[in-house]
Amino acid sequence: MTATAEAAPIRSLAAARLDRCEMAGAAGSAGEPIVTAKITAPEVPDWAVERPRITKLIAQGARWCPLTVLTGLPGAGKTIALAWWAAAAPGAVAWISLDDHDNRPGVFWFYVIAALRESGVAVPKSLSAGPLSRASDPVFLLQLASVLAAADPPVTLVLDDLHLLTDPKLLDGLDYVLRNTGPGLRLVVSSRTDPLLPLNRYRLAGQLAEIGADDLALSTAEVGQVLARHGIALPAGSLEFLARRTEGWAAGARLAALCVGTHPRPASPAAPDQAAMLLVDQLTEREREVLRYYSRPFSRAEVASEMHLSVNTVKSHLKSIYRKLAATCRGEAVRRARQLDLI
Ligand SMILES: Nc1ncnc2c1ncn2[C@@H]1O[C@H](COP(=O)(O)OP(=O)(O)OP(=O)(O)O)[C@@H](O)[C@H]1O
Numbered sequence: 001m002t003a004t005a006e007a008a009p010i011r012s013l014a015a016a017r018l019d020r021c022e023m024a025g026a027a028g029s030a031g032e033p034i035v036t037a038k039i040t041a042p043e044v045p046d047w048a049v050e051r052p053r054i055t056k057l058i059a060q061g062a063r064w065c066p067l068t069v070l071t072g073l074p075g076a077g078k079t080i081a082l083a084w085w086a087a088a089a090p091g092a093v094a095w096i097s098l099d100d101h102d103n104r105p106g107v108f109w110f111y112v113i114a115a116l117r118e119s120g121v122a123v124p125k126s127l128s129a130g131p132l133s134r135a136s137d138p139v140f141l142l143q144l145a146s147v148l149a150a151a152d153p154p155v156t157l158v159l160d161d162l163h164l165l166t167d168p169k170l171l172d173g174l175d176y177v178l179r180n181t182g183p184g185l186r187l188v189v190s191s192r193t194d195p196l197l198p199l200n201r202y203r204l205a206g207q208l209a210e211i212g213a214d215d216l217a218l219s220t221a222e223v224g225q226v227l228a229r230h231g232i233a234l235p236a237g238s239l240e241f242l243a244r245r246t247e248g249w250a251a252g253a254r255l256a257a258l259c260v261g262t263h264p265r266p267a268s269p270a271a272p273d274q275a276a277m278l279l280v281d282q283l284t285e286r287e288r289e290v291l292r293y294y295s296r297p298f299s300r301a302e303v304a305s306e307m308h309l310s311v312n313t314v315k316s317h318l319k320s321i322y323r324k325l326a327a328t329c330r331g332e333a334v335r336r337a338r339q340l341d342l343i
Pocket residue numbers: 047048049050051072073074075076077078079080081161192226250251252254255
């Protein structure tokens with residue numbers, strides 16, 4: 001991870017150089033600088049929790065389908081899941097961490113060839129000696145497809161952050177190469193949104209493995225493991241609350257763990273859990289007051305009358321309270337609020 005951050009200036013220099021090559025129609029030969037961090041699978045951080053369920057889904061996809069797509073919001077855990085899988089993948093894995101600069105055929109294919117070579121595929125020199133601006137040339141794509149079709153053992157190409165690629169020529173070329181390589185190439189991609197590849201065609205042909213937000217969401221037990229890596233243990237109820245509150249969002253669970261790690265631990269087990277507290281937007285004074293009435297056997301109309309409010313105002317306070325406490329009914333909202341010492 002640190003290596004990637006440190007490589008950033010080099011990356012922009014290389015991208016700038018590639019830009020110039022492309023504009024000038026110069027050769028993207030083997031002499032061009034390659035940012036190795038971009039074609040190296042990131043190391044799995046030591047605090048990361050192993051997720052065998054996801055690793056298995058990726059492995060099955062890569063084994064049986066030409067195309068495997070992991071889709072999820074930022075921070076859903078796509079890159080870390082891919083890195084876990086890649087670290088133990090049985091065959092050759094070529095990796096590209098995409099960035100905005102790669103959204104041009106010349107730059108993209110330049111890195112594809114570099115990554116394939118890095119993974120052990122013998123890509124002939126003639127394929128990298130052509131002008132970068134001709135990288136969408138059907139002849140180039142056909143030659144690459146035929147090299148990959150003969151790849152033995154087959155190679156899996158990982159494209160991390162494929163949502164950054166939108167150039168139609170580039171994506172058509174990628175689809176073309178994938179369609180024409182047979183089992184020699186497997187494509188495994190991560191993307192924040194559905195990648196702009198003809199997914200329906202792959203889906204209908206049974207050639208697409210899809211790993212979505214629901215698959216990537218951390219289970220309650222996995223949220224517990226993320227916290228445990230930071231030496232934090234929550235009671236079952238609070239852990240469940242945190243998992244629900246974060247909706248299994250990996251980055252959220254870890255943020256909670258980091259926040260708690262930098263705050264003093266609760267003085268007693270009865271004190272509210274700070275991990276949960278940190279994720280709860282503070283209830284306003286008025287909302288707490290509504291909740292206090294609501295914790296007694298008052299109807300909404302009675303709460304409204306006691307507080308000199310309209311029933312509609314009480315309703316909108318309750319809606320906001322339910323949202324903030326991730327509650328679905330009165331009993332749950334009151335219980336949560338008591339658990340968190342809010343009333
Ligand atoms: N297995 C895991 N164990 C612990 N924390 C994790 C795990 N997976 C993800 N996280 C947490 O979530 C953060 C985001 O993970 P990751 O970079 O894999 O998300 P992403 O889906 O690739 O996001 P983006 O779309 O921004 O690239 C990590 O920095 C980490 O804090």
